[in-house]
Amino acid sequence: MGQRGHVKPPVRAVYRALHRHFGPQRWWPARTRFEMMVGAILTQNTAWTNVERAIAELRRRRVLTPRALHDVPPATLAGWIRPAGTPTVKARRLRAFTTWVMEAHGGSLARALRAPAAELRRALLSIHGIGPETADCMVLYAARRPVFVVDAYTRRFLHRHGWLAGAPSYDDVAALFTRALPADAALYNEYHALIVALGKSYCRATPRCGECPLGRWGRVEEGTRARHE
DNA sequence: GACCAGGCACATC
DNA sequence: GATGTGCATGGT
Numbered sequence: 358m359g360q361r362g363h364v365k366p367p368v369r370a371v372y373r374a375l376h377r378h379f380g381p382q383r384w385w386p387a388r389t390r391f392e393m394m395v396g397a398i399l400t401q402n403t404a405w406t407n408v409e410r411a412i413a414e415l416r417r418r419r420v421l422t423p424r425a426l427h428d429v430p431p432a433t434l435a436g437w438i439r440p441a442g443t444p445t446v447k448a449r450r451l452r453a454f455t456t457w458v459m460e461a462h463g464g465s466l467a468r469a470l471r472a473p474a475a476e477l478r479r480a481l482l483s484i485h486g487i488g489p490e491t492a493d494c495m496v497l498y499a500a501r502r503p504v505f506v507v508d509a510y511t512r513r514f515l516h517r518h519g520w521l522a523g524a525p526s527y528d529d530v531a532a533l534f535t536r537a538l539p540a541d542a543a544l545y546n547e548y549h550a551l552i553v554a555l556g557k558s559y560c561r562a563t564p565r566c567g568e569c570p571l572g573r574w575g576r577v578e579e580g581t582r583a584r585h586e
Numbered sequence: 587g588a589c590c591a592g593g594c595a596c597a598t599c
Numbered sequence: 600g601a602t603g604t605g606c607a608t609g610g611t
Contacts, residue, residue, distance in 0.1 A: 401593040407609055408592090442608035446594085488594050508592050524601090553592055562590060563611095 366520035368537035371571060372544075375551035378570035382550035385498040387412075391466050392421050397494045398450050398486065399441040410440035424464050427455035450486025457484050466499075474502035489527045497549070503540040505531040506549045510556030517560060518574050 387393035392412065399408045412421075414437045420426045426434070435448035457480070462469040470477065474496055481492040493506045507530045515521035515530070538544060559569040566572065 397592085400591085402591065402606085403593090403608075404591040404610070406591095410609090440608065442591085443594095443606045444608080446606055450594085486594065490593065494592080506592090510592065549592090556592080 364519055366515055366518070366533060367574070368534055371574075372538075372548055372551070374570045374573075375555060376547070379551055379554045382547060382554060384546055384550035385494075387498075389421065390470065390499040391423060392416075393499045394454065394466075394495050395421065395426070395451065397491050397498075398454060399438060399447055401443075401447070401491060403442045407440045407442060411438040414438070414440075423455050423458040423466055426451060427459050427464075446486075453485040454487065470500040474500065474504060477502070478504065493531075497542060497545055501542045501546075503535075503542040503545050505534045505538075505545050507531050508549075508553070510552050510560065511549075514552065514555055514560045514571065517564070518571060 385393045385396065387396055395415065396408055396412060399411050415421050415426070418429075418437060420429055420437075429437075431445075431448040431452050434451060435444040438444050438447055438451075441447060458464060458466055458469055461480070469480075472480065477500055478492050478496050481487050481495055482489070487495075490506060490508050493504045496502050496504045497506055507527050512521060512530060515533070520533075521530070534545075534548065538548075555570070559565050559567075560571075
């Protein structure tokens, strides 16, 4: 909740502005659905450039399949994904994820992703190390179902423009978008990717509002910091 | 050298 | 239920 007294975001107009400015993003940047899901775990609280190095190493080691990755001892895996940060934590999380694919779905990711979206989301959330954002990224970008992903960038730009008051729940923030948009996975895909493009370029921890494509809706307050959002 | 990055689990109150 | 903290690397 916490939504009383704040202005709702112009969801469709913001999308048009971002799409006009940045163009199509064609996410997720991965070669396979399994690689996408591995990347979703690796990018937790981590810059994507560091994730790319870890993914490249996994590809070089030829372990970007559920079975191959599952066969790598966690300590070895941690060494390979070092550049992505918190390697012991993420090695454990990757292991929990591949264990689910192996044991609940016989190693078939395609089978795992066939479940209804809500059921898939629940299953993913039950895996150690997969929270709401990671689960929704997987459901949207790997299973291609229309769930809206809420991440730090989403909350930041909403807050900066006065479209988010208090500390609304994850589901409340997602509802701001899903209520205003058709349930279209391709649209949600593009929208989230555009929000990240915005976050990486203008709406950063140290904002650069000069040429921000959302400038017509006002500027970020000077000195606004991420931890206050 | 401080701050940040496409979170999450866990402890504590 | 809300809040604080550890995880850890590489870029700015």
